[in-house]
Structure formats: structure tokens, C-alpha cells
Amino acid sequence: MHRVVYIRAMIRCGYIFSYLTNQGDVYMDRVQKILNGLGEVEDEIFKSRQQKELQFRERNKAKRRRERAATTPAYIPVRGSLLAPQANGPVSFSGADTRRLARDARVQAMEYQNASSKANTVVTTVQASGPRKRKMEDSDSEEEVYDEVRLWETGWKERYYRSKFEVDGNDIAFRHKVAWAYVEGLCWVLKYYYQGCVSWNWYFPYHYAPFASDFDTISQFKPDFSAHTEPFKPLEQLMAVFPAASKKHLPESWQDLMTSEESPIIDFYPEDFQVDLNGKKYAWQGVALLPFVDEHRLLETLATVYDKLDDFERERNSRGPDRIFVGRKHPFSKFLQQLYEGSCPENEGTLIAIDPSFTNGLAGSVGVDSKVVRIGERYHSPIPLDCCPDIPSNSAIMAIYQDPQFEKSFIFPAKRLAGAKEVPRTLKPSDWNSNEAYRPQIGFTRDVPRGRLSDAGHRMIAHEMASRYGPGGFQTSESRWQVERRRYDFPVPYPLLPPSAVGRYDGRPMNLDAGYGRREDYYSGAEGYYGGPISSLPRNHSFHVFEERPGFQGERGYSRPPFRGGYNGGGWTQRGRW
Secondary structure (H helix, E strand, O other): OHHHHHHHHHHHHOOOOOOOEEOOEEOHHHHHHHHHHHHHOHHHHHHHHHHHHHHHHHHHHHHHHHHHHHHOOOOOOOOOOOOOOOOOOOOOOOHHHHHHHHHHHHHHHHHHHHHHHHHHHHHHHHHHHOOOOOOHHHHHOOOOOOOOOOOOOOOHHHHHHHHHOOOOOOOHHHHHHHHHHHHHHHHHHHHHHHOOOOOOOOOOOOOOOOOHHHOOOHHHOOOOOOOOOOOOOHHHHHHHHOOHHHHHHOOHHHHHHHHOOOOOOHHHOOOOOOEEOOOOOOHHHOEEOOOOOOHHHHHHHHOOOHHHOOHHHHHHOOOOOEEEEEEOOOHHHHHHHHHHHOOOHHHOOOEEEOOHHHOOOOOOEEEOOOOOOOOOOOEOOOOOOOOOOOEOOOOEEEEEEEOOOOOOOOOOOOOOOOOOOOOOOOOOHHHOOOOOOOOOOOOOOOOOOOOOOOHHHHHHHHHHHHHHHOOOOOOOOOOHHHHHHHHHHOOOEOOOOOHHHOOOOOOOOOOOOOOOOOHHHHOOOOOOEOOOOOOOOOOOOOOOOOOOOEOEOHHHOOOOOOOOOOOOOOOOOOOOOO
């Protein structure tokens, strides 16, 4: 849907071949067209999202029911138990059998009760231990979550601003104010990635975002980041982001500012704060309503305690030069080690340009660091904490590093560099299928598990299909006729009778003369095997017992005898049935 909205908006405003940004600058009028189109379908999006959420919950409930049915232990009496179902008819047990079965039933019931008691004890212990991570059972439960806004119902926008911002839901000017602040944040992010940080003191002054339909006046907004700003110092930054529970990482003279009731900035460090679930289920999914840190109040308060810092803490609170660390196995480490071997104290401020061929394209300059720790030496931790121990043997070389320098007015062009190589395209027009169901990527692999048949399953199906519709239950490179010939040519001991001695498989005797032209030719060979003479048998002898011997195909009977002489009568088919 978002793709369709984008294309329609571009066609509507005539910017089908234009960009929304240029080297970090945003074309507000074009962006407004996109957001206006998205705002037109905003109500439909919220309703569709709620419908999908309800369907997702129903699928999860059905899945859990199936899992519980498969994993819930069931008490099933063993075979032969008094409680097990018995076949219809008279059943008689002796006195000893009855006592034995009753004892077995009692033992089995006690074992089931003990197993259930142990399982309940484990669950209770886990719940009482208070695990840090949420349990799978909690995620699987589907309790109804109260949502005051209800974006899928009429009047959702008025309820949203009244609940989240505590303003009148019909205050259009306030909506535009929030939207402009949000757009200013988008511009800050684009500038940061294209040109670098343009402002060190900008922040979004609200806990919640506006809606797409509230950006209908952003074409009139012009962001301005021309004011000169500087980042916090290291310890100032920690004071702005750490809670009171992490005060051990700060100087002791500053820790009271986070815990003392007399501190002028104690409101920056609340021990208890509200969490708006915002329609979610768990606190970690909600919005933490922490107070915004006032930069001016923070710096004014810290200025009164700067004189309490010692030399080491002052150094920690300073913005020094950048440093580069290179592992001992990297090719660039040899260059840095040679830099220190031939250096002298007066060369500490000298910077040498880096050859990008040694650093995989990394440019800039490096210089000698007076605090260097050579490879193999012990690196002493600057912080006296157990969580920051010394490094017994250093495996990296460090040096002063400086980025490539440019003029303040320099604009980094967002264009393709000369000599860039084209990446082979992998997507084809046939890869796009709007009717295909969406399958989310789970984890780090795109291979979504789906139901499939294993090789063994394919073999079982092939075997079953062949036995029903094919020539037999196995496959071979030989023809079926060759297999039957090879089978009957083996010298396997067998009665000196043709299969017709039993009589058409219906139990009626047959005359041996009927249907065979020359029985001496048919049974020509050594006595006791197929192909042996039968002249010693009575002329009209008949057998009443038919035994299955090697050479038969079970219910398929005989195949057509491939021997000389053969059968020249009626009733015998190629599939070996009468």
C-alpha cells in the first residue's frame, strides 16, 4: 500500500523522476505530497492492522491448544489392567490375577500423582524466583489489553492527543507544532548521515509522534541548524544519560547530585516513573515517561562542582584527540610500530598521512601517542573497578588519529564515485508477486521453514504407488520379463509338477495331458528340479496341496513360463493368473 501511495503522489505532483532529498536537504513540498497521500488511507491502515492483529491472536490460541493437547500428560491404563477397556465377551480372572492387576493399577496411579506434583513444584519455583527475562508462557497468554485510544474506531485522533499530550483533541495548531518538530528531527537525521552532525543540542521534545495526516503544512517549515553548538564533555554526557543507580561510574563529588534531596537537578533522576503501555502488553514494550534533561540547568549545576575534580577526573572530562587501535596481525600495525621506533619527543605533534592501500581505504593522518602501550606490554586499566581489570599482554598498537580535514562550507556530494563497480542485479521482474503471502524473515536467515517431505517419505510414496499401479514393489534396470526368466532359470528344488496340478486355483484337479503339448519337453532336465522328467508319475495324478516355493510371486501367481516347450493352452495370462 505504501508503494502505491508513493507512486500516486509522485504522479500527482509531477515528480515521478525526482528525489525527495538532495545531499541531506529535504524537499518539504514533495514530502508533504507523500504524507498527505498516506494520511488519506490512514484510517484504513489502522483498521486493517487491528484485523490482522485479531487474526494473529486467534492463530496463536489455536496453536497453543494443539501444543497443550500434544504435551499434556494423560493417564492411560496399561494393557491388561482392570481399568483398561476390554473386548466384548466373557472375561475371567483368577483371584491371583485380580489382586495383581489391582496392585499394578494402584502403583501406576501413584506414579502419575507423584509426577504431576513434581511438575507443579517446578513451575511454582520458577515463578517465585523472579527471572529477568520474560517467560514464554507470558508471551503466549492472550489477555485483553486496555487501549484508551483505539485507533481502529471513529474519533481515534481526538482521543490520541487528549490522552498522550493532554491537550484538546481539536487543537489543530498543536498538531502542526508536533508535526514540525518531528520533521525537524527527520532533517537532522538526514544531515547527520550525509554531512555530519549539524546540531549538538537538538532533541525531539515529546514522547509521542504525530500522524501522517498532521503533516499537511510542513511545506511552510524551514529547518535551521546554523547556530554553533558543542557536544557535552564525557562526564557531562554521563550525568545526562545515567540513572542514579549507575552513579559509581561518576566522580564521588558528583554522585550526590543524583541522590540528594537538596540537589537542584534531583528531578532528572526519578526512582519511580510512569510507563505508558500504549496498547501493548508488557512494560518493556511501553513508553517510559522520563523527564527531559534541561541542558542549561545541568551545566549550571555542574559548574559549581568542577573544582572538586582531581587531575585524573579532569582528564577524563576533557575532549582529547581521537585514537586508532590496530591489531598486531594487521599489515598497518608494522607501519605504526616503525613510527614509534624512529620517533623522538619533538615529533609527538607531527601527523603523517595514511596510505589507504595499507588500511583497506581508510584515509586520514596518524601521529605518535605519548600514552602508547607497546605490543606485549601490560595495559593498566585507568578505572579502578573490578569490572575493568588490567590487560596482561597488549595485542594492539595505538596512535593519534585525525580525520581528513575539509572546509566548514564543504558539501559532501551524494553521487556515485568515479570508478565504482556495478553490483550484479539479482532480482528479476518475475520475483515480484503481489498475490504471494507475506512471510516475515525470522532471525538471520531468509530460509523460512515450511512443511516438506523427506527423502524417506518420497521413497515410501514411490513404493506404494508402484505397488498399486506399477509392475511391482521394486524397480530394476532389467525388464520384468527378464527378471521372471532369471528367477525361473535358477536351479531351485521344487516338486516335479506344473502349477496346473492343483487345478485352476479353484481346487479342482486337472488332467496333466490337457493344455500341455509335450510334458517330456516341458520337464526336460535333471530330476528334482524344474525342467526334470516326470515320466515316473502316474498319468492322471493330481495334487491337493499347493505350497508356495521360491520362484512364486505370492498372489500374482506364475508368470508365463519362458522355457522351451512352454504352455500352449488357454487360461494362462502374462500376469500369471487363471
